[in-house]
Amino acid sequence: GIQxxxxxxxxxxxxxxxxxxxxxxxxxVNNLQWFxxxxxxxxxxxxxxxxxxxxxxRLSATTVATERxxxxxxxxxxxxxxxxxxxxxxxxxxxxxGNLIFGKGTKLSVKP
Amino acid sequence: xxxxxxxPKYLVTQMGxxxxxxxxQNLGHDTMYWYKQDSKKFLKIMFSYNNKELIxxxxxxxxxxxxxxxxxxxxxxxxxxxxxxxxxYFCASSQGDGPxxxxxxxxxxxxxxVV
Numbered sequence: 699g700i701q702x703x704x705x706x707x708x709x710x711x712x713x714x715x716x717x718x719x720x721x722x723x724x725x726x727v728n729n730l731q732w733f734x735x736x737x738x739x740x741x742x743x744x745x746x747x748x749x750x751x752x753x754x755x756r757l758s759a760t761t762v763a764t765e766r767x768x769x770x771x772x773x774x775x776x777x778x779x780x781x782x783x784x785x786x787x788x789x790x791x792x793x794x795x796g797n798l799i800f801g802k803g804t805k806l807s808v809k810p
Numbered sequence: 811x812x813x814x815x816x817x818p819k820y821l822v823t824q825m826g827x828x829x830x831x832x833x834x835q836n837l838g839h840d841t842m843y844w845y846k847q848d849s850k851k852f853l854k855i856m857f858s859y860n861n862k863e864l865i866x867x868x869x870x871x872x873x874x875x876x877x878x879x880x881x882x883x884x885x886x887x888x889x890x891x892x893x894x895x896x897x898x899y900f901c902a903s904s905q906g907d908g909p910x911x912x913x914x915x916x917x918x919x920x921x922x923x924v925v
Contacts, residue, residue: 729913731913731914733916735851739898739918739919739921740918740919741900741916741918741919743913743914743915743916746913782851784853786853786914797843797855797858797865798843798855798902798914799855800852800853800854802850802851802852803851
């Protein structure tokens with residue numbers, strides 16, 4: 699099956715700093731999502747980005763499908779950005795059920 | 811609000827009991843899922859279900875049984891609960907099961923504690 703690796707596993711930032719999170723995947727995908735799991739456990743969908751670049755406020759994401767990686771950029775980090783960031787991928791073909799496969803996450807702590 | 815909603819949010823129960831977790835989505839999606847998040851935060855698919863078929867992950871014990879009365883609901887029933895079943899269970903839904911899949915939406919999770 700598809701393997702998903704995220705780096706770094708842990709990241710500590712001072713408030714206001716920028717960061718880049720990386721997701722590598724082992725096979726072709728046509729579904730890639732970034733999620734933020736906040737300290738209360740909620741899984742929040744940040745981006746649906748199987749290819750290309752998207753921006754939403756201080757967050758942006760880029761997926762280079764041909765090279766099998768995606769990057770999540772966080773600019774001017776805030777303490778509310780703390781939590782675990784997950785990359786998840788799937789490959790759907792024909793009528794098959796391609797399930798979303800998660801990486802192990804990057805745990806981000808933003809210090810005031 | 812359009813969403814995937816799960817109940818209950820917290821569930822504490824004794825070993826050996828049978829319990830159910832309910833999930834409803836009002837997004838009009840045709841595929842629903844159950845995921846389990848273990849103590850190390852790893853998220854893994856348990857089941858996926860759409861109008862056509864239920865896909866059972868082979869690593870899931872048969873004490874776990876999903877039940878879907880209609881395409882907006884996918885409940886999870888667990889028999890003879892064990893300590894190792896303690897985890898957070900997430901329900902999710904998506905539109906489409908082919909290249910037209912537009913991404914998953916997750917519920918807020920149910921934290922199950924077996925004592």
